[in-house]
Amino acid sequence: MKFAFIILLLLFPAPRASAFLFGGAREERAAIKLAEMRLAFEAGDCLSALEISSAFIMEKPSAAMREEAYGYMGRCYETSGSTDKAINLYKLAIGLYPENVLFASRLALIYNKAGFPEKAVPLFLKVLSIKTDELDANLGLARAYAALGFLSRAKDFYSRAVVLQDLRQSSSLEEYALCMLRKRDWPEAIFIAGKGAALQPKSAFWPQVGARVSAGQGKYFKAALAIEEAVKLGPSRRLRLERALYLLLDGRLRLAIEAADRELAEDGSDALASIVKAIALHSLGRKEDAAPYFAKAAGGGPFTAKIAGAFLADNRAEAEDSCKK
Secondary structure, eight states: OHHHHHHHHHHSOOHHHHHHHHHHHHHHHHHHHHHHHHHHHHTTOHHHHHHHHHHHHHTOOOHHHHHHHHHHHHHHHHHHTOHHHHHHHHHHHHHHOTTOHHHHHHHHHHHHHHTOHHHHHHHHHHHHHHOTTOHHHHHHHHHHHHHHTOHHHHHHHHHHHHHHTTTOOHHHHHHHHHHHHHHTOHHHHHHHHHHHHHHOTTOSHHHHHHHHHHHHTTOHHHHHHHHHHHHHHSOOHHHHHHHHHHHHHTTOHHHHHHHHHHHHHHOTTOHHHHHHHHHHHHHTTOHHHHHHHHHHHHTSOHHHHHHHHHHHHHHHHHHHHHHHO
16 A cells, blocks of 8 residues: 555656646746747847747746847847837836846837937936946937937937947947037037048048038138038039039139039039029129029029029019119
């Protein structure tokens, strides 16, 4: 009888032992599925990673394993275009794993890209409260503040981001320079332009930044000289017309007309070239000669159309006054 009792104990283990045995098997299966997900993700096969995730979740894995899996799943949802699923997953993960900066950072990047910087800001700040030198968060926060018009705050985080990149990432430097132009922070824009030019000596962008700094300070002829350097590095119609505009603003009217004529010879309907020539002729007292160019400019974009419309309205008002007299 004693022997039979021992056999029964071996055949029918206690409930806790059974749970332990089955739980161990489940954890093992979950670990295998997680390893498969990891390999698929690292190979760029998000379709397989997401397929495996369903079987992984069925195994009721530990919190630590789910944390790793959520990282793969969220980024794969992003890659596959399932943005809503990525957002919901990241929100869940942020609540479960508040110290893991990946989830808040990825969600903030989605909000920034989708045009909701106000939602991105608190998430980036959360990331930086945990890890101050997180590059993506510093750069993302700079972009979010710039989009919201908080340019001084944007400057703080752009400056941190470019330092973290050791001033070696041209795209970040370009963003920073454009933000400083918007802010009218001329010294900082020139400083960044110098760093950018050292990194990309053949880029037309950096002398163009210098030209716009000079123009912002009212030094239009200096701006025209700087834009000439940009034209040499990257010849383009847009840069040549920018030079013509600086000549006009500097009062070098005949040079501005010559520059505009060169562009009109290639495209007689160019609105910006037309407005430059029209204003130059008008300033020289040749209002009748200017009128057809104002008319051409009126058919251009909002900027040129508005200016042309104002000049044409003034001309009509002058003509009416003359008739009354």
